[in-house]
Amino acid sequence: MSIELLKHNILKNAQLDNKELQTFCDAFHPKSIAKKQYLLTQGEICKFEGFVTKGCFRVFTLDEDGKEHVLYFATKDWWITDIDSFTNQKPSFLTIQALEDSEVLLINHADKEHLYEQIPQVEKLFRVMTQKTLVSLQRRMIANLSQTADDRYLNFIEKYPEIAQKLTNLQLASYLGISHEFLSKIRSKIASK
Amino acid sequence: MSIELLKHNILKNAQLDNKELQTFCDAFHPKSIAKKQYLLTQGEICKFEGFVTKGCFRVFTLDEDGKEHVLYFATKDWWITDIDSFTNQKPSFLTIQALEDSEVLLINHADKEHLYEQIPQVEKLFRVMTQKTLVSLQRRMIANLSQTADDRYLNFIEKYPEIAQKLTNLQLASYLGISHEFLSKIRSKIASK
DNA sequence: TTCATTTATTGAACTAGTTCAATGTTTTGG
DNA sequence: CCAAAACATTGAACTAGTTCAATAAATGAA
Numbered sequence: 001m002s003i004e005l006l007k008h009n010i011l012k013n014a015q016l017d018n019k020e021l022q023t024f025c026d027a028f029h030p031k032s033i034a035k036k037q038y039l040l041t042q043g044e045i046c047k048f049e050g051f052v053t054k055g056c057f058r059v060f061t062l063d064e065d066g067k068e069h070v071l072y073f074a075t076k077d078w079w080i081t082d083i084d085s086f087t088n089q090k091p092s093f094l095t096i097q098a099l100e101d102s103e104v105l106l107i108n109h110a111d112k113e114h115l116y117e118q119i120p121q122v123e124k125l126f127r128v129m130t131q132k133t134l135v136s137l138q139r140r141m142i143a144n145l146s147q148t149a150d151d152r153y154l155n156f157i158e159k160y161p162e163i164a165q166k167l168t169n170l171q172l173a174s175y176l177g178i179s180h181e182f183l184s185k186i187r188s189k190i191a192s193k
Numbered sequence: 194m195s196i197e198l199l200k201h202n203i204l205k206n207a208q209l210d211n212k213e214l215q216t217f218c219d220a221f222h223p224k225s226i227a228k229k230q231y232l233l234t235q236g237e238i239c240k241f242e243g244f245v246t247k248g249c250f251r252v253f254t255l256d257e258d259g260k261e262h263v264l265y266f267a268t269k270d271w272w273i274t275d276i277d278s279f280t281n282q283k284p285s286f287l288t289i290q291a292l293e294d295s296e297v298l299l300i301n302h303a304d305k306e307h308l309y310e311q312i313p314q315v316e317k318l319f320r321v322m323t324q325k326t327l328v329s330l331q332r333r334m335i336a337n338l339s340q341t342a343d344d345r346y347l348n349f350i351e352k353y354p355e356i357a358q359k360l361t362n363l364q365l366a367s368y369l370g371i372s373h374e375f376l377s378k379i380r381s382k383i384a385s386k
Numbered sequence: 387t388t389c390a391t392t393t394a395t396t397g398a399a400c401t402a403g404t405t406c407a408a409t410g411t412t413t414t415g416g
Numbered sequence: 417c418c419a420a421a422a423c424a425t426t427g428a429a430c431t432a433g434t435t436c437a438a439t440a441a442a443t444g445a446a
Binding site: 188 | 392394395396
């Protein structure tokens with residue numbers, strides 16, 4: 001069941017006892033989002049932090065030219081939010097859309113603040129989670145500075161094969177930072193080897 | 194004095210009372226690093242988290258081709274470490290070098306863990322700091338996906354004018370993800386307008 | 387099942403950025 | 417203060433990636 005997935009995820013990063021774990025999980029509410037629907041749209045204040053239990057999301061932003069740039073994809077067992085918008089309750093920079101029929105567990109701002117006070121370990125939990133996210137983004141940043149589009153594509157499909165197969169060329173290209181036509185050319189070049 | 198700078202920096206992100214603030218600051222030790230010297234080299238286990246009180250550092254990594262890629266520059270009032278190496282006490286991916294004669298306040302791993310236990314607010318402090326770092330890296334990631342090198346250069350010198358003037362073309366180019374020759378061409382193009 | 391819409395592929399012309407090499411300029415250490 | 421080294425500039429030839437347009441293939445709603 002989906003709460004079990006959340007419990008398991010939490011225990012990777014902090015030690016909560018059974019009672020704390022229960023209190024933590026009780027603060028979350030399930031929500032279903034149909035394919036193509038939005039969980040958050042740019043400019044709106046982000047009212048949740050979410051844990052994906054089914055499906056897949058893309059987290060992206062629109063630039064001044066109306067082009068979409070994907071920050072990350074989130075599938076089962078990933079967290080999604082616009083941290084800046086959520087923690088500071090200010091308009092979001094990011095949009096979050098379901099790529100297929102999906103389910104999430106959501107916590108709101110007041111309840112999360114309450115958890116921080118109630119269970120000291122929760123502070124640590126989110127510190128550690130945020131650190132891990134930062135480390136992987138640092139790695140991705142450097143990969144983007146140092147690698148060619150071919151390499152980044154190959155790394156992505158190797159690292160996230162199950163996500164890769166859910167994505168259109170357009171979506172993946174906008175994560176890799178290239179045009180979808182060029183991604184198509186990379187694919188046919190690789191296929192012909 | 195440099196401890197005052199640290200206190201001021203901390204109070205931006207958490208509420209510690211005077212006694213806690215003193216305990217916190219007492220865990221740090223000053224260190225001077227001469228220009229071009231290393232505070233951390235790739236492969237080594239990072240034994241510190243540092244707060245810059247004077248000078249400037251570059252935090253970079255070497256790729257397989259021996260090319261350097263700058264993750265960030267840190268000047269007065271910035272924090273430096275390889276989080277992954279420091280928190281998990283494993284070999285570092287990053288190298289940290291002084292760009293000029295510099296001074297830092299350092300805390301070691303055991304003392305930081307001790308602070309987390311002694312002062313609950315410290316957990317929050319580092320959670321908030323890490324979140325802010327993550328948000329700005331997310332923005333930079335998207336800027337790198339969506340903007341041209343000219344734009345990124347102009348944004349950098351606008352956002353960090355005092356850092357920009359300390360850097361060589363090589364150093365700045367490796368942060369922007371372009372060759373130093375191309376940066377030189379961007380500069381002369383802009384100057385001629 | 388069909389028609390409309392979205393997505394993928396491919397080629398041709400283009401542009402942003404690289405690489406290499408030559409030359410000039412600045413910085414540094416002894 | 418000088419020599420050596422590091423850094424910056426510029427041009428020419430190149431390559432990675434874009435843009436536009438045409439066509440094909442897949443998907444979705446009625």
